[in-house]
Amino acid sequence: MPQSTRAAANNPDAEQQQATSCDGLLARLQQRARGAVDAPPPCSLRVPIAAYTDPQRLQREVDRLIHRYPQVIGHATQIPEPGDALVYDWLGLPLVTLRDKAGAIATFLNVCRHRGMRLLQNEGQASVRSLVCPYHQWTYGLDGQLRNIPRAESFCDIDPADFNLVALPTEVRHGLIWVQATPGDHMDLDSHLAGLGRDFDDFQLGDYHFCRQSVKDIACNWKLVQDAFLDGYHVVRLHKKTVGPFFPDALAETSVHGRHIRSAVARNTLLDDLALAPEALDRRHHATFSYTLFPNMVLIFHPEYTSVISLFPQAPDRTLFVHNMLTPRAPASEQERDHFERSFELIDKGVFEAEDIFVSVGAQKGFASGANDSLLFGALEQPAVQFHQFVEAALGEG
Numbered sequence: 001m002p003q004s005t006r007a008a009a010n011n012p013d014a015e016q017q018q019a020t021s022c023d024g025l026l027a028r029l030q031q032r033a034r035g036a037v038d039a040p041p042p043c044s045l046r047v048p049i050a051a052y053t054d055p056q057r058l059q060r061e062v063d064r065l066i067h068r069y070p071q072v073i074g075h076a077t078q079i080p081e082p083g084d085a086l087v088y089d090w091l092g093l094p095l096v097t098l099r100d101k102a103g104a105i106a107t108f109l110n111v112c113r114h115r116g117m118r119l120l121q122n123e124g125q126a127s128v129r130s131l132v133c134p135y136h137q138w139t140y141g142l143d144g145q146l147r148n149i150p151r152a153e154s155f156c157d158i159d160p161a162d163f164n165l166v167a168l169p170t171e172v173r174h175g176l177i178w179v180q181a182t183p184g185d186h187m188d189l190d191s192h193l194a195g196l197g198r199d200f201d202d203f204q205l206g207d208y209h210f211c212r213q214s215v216k217d218i219a220c221n222w223k224l225v226q227d228a229f230l231d232g233y234h235v236v237r238l239h240k241k242t243v244g245p246f247f248p249d250a251l252a253e254t255s256v257h258g259r260h261i262r263s264a265v266a267r268n269t270l271l272d273d274l275a276l277a278p279e280a281l282d283r284r285h286h287a288t289f290s291y292t293l294f295p296n297m298v299l300i301f302h303p304e305y306t307s308v309i310s311l312f313p314q315a316p317d318r319t320l321f322v323h324n325m326l327t328p329r330a331p332a333s334e335q336e337r338d339h340f341e342r343s344f345e346l347i348d349k350g351v352f353e354a355e356d357i358f359v360s361v362g363a364q365k366g367f368a369s370g371a372n373d374s375l376l377f378g379a380l381e382q383p384a385v386q387f388h389q390f391v392e393a394a395l396g397e398g
């Protein structure tokens, strides 16, 4: 018996801890692989198709989930210098996240406070010395403060301090830039992460470096993509020509933290090294850990790099899929850059786009046909149903 399992058998607290730690999930995978623990019992669960097609529901999801929970919009190493900026409308709001002269990162509505003109026109990365409105050239500093009003004498009874850019709560944590997309809201990342920050520290996420990004406009509901990332059933089937051969069939364990779902999917190497104690296993090589961060994010710890995915709903059948690939360091040579590039192409295009997104879009296409009024999930897909239950609960909170 591995040491930690022995400890857990004598101590309910250790058992609880084991069940909710990464090592605990690895121990459960080993027990499953040895046949000491049964696979989850069969079940047939259903999610109504209206959850993926109803425009009013989508609006409630945006209002109550996307705008109320912290969102990851990028990585701090994307904007290393003062004036470096990210411009994006992904959240249904024109936003700019930028680094100021003191090195702090903040997010503002990309909207002039005079007569409302958009300040930075193009989405993507930018580098600016200040934000100058093209209309009448009101000028804002990198800290969002109004610095100059041309012909200021033509206005009366205004205090420039009332016309600074509107800021949104923003914080860098584990290297990721988190934004709360409702001005005036408070963002509490500690309570949001429900203890998972410790895992991210263990994975040394904060030391990772931005490598590549893709933004895909995909023709499906955002929750179909979450379903795909919470489903261990398809891995050796849908991915049989890409990453499937690295995994045994549907050997996965999950744990719930707040409304986040942590999954550990066994890799073949876990079966090869069954004699090792869970603490002796390498979390990136013996399993693939992924975190479905509620509501619309997925973090996947691949053996050599990390994928950070944010899903931004635009319509019931349209989602922006934003994938940032993080690497343990900035590439040290052209050779290493090529290696990271090839890895990105394989995972981003070969696996996510050609396989996971392909089936998500394929399912959405058939929704109007009348073939199904609900989708069926079995025991190997149960975490996806749990995710839908969390969505329902959060929508019910108003």
Ligand code: FES
Binding pocket: 112, 113, 114, 115, 116, 117, 133, 134, 135, 136, 137, 138
């Ligand atoms: S609208 Fe921006 S300066 Fe007038």
Ligand SMILES: [Fe+2]
Binding pocket: 228, 229, 234, 235, 238, 239, 356
């Ligand atoms: Fe997949």
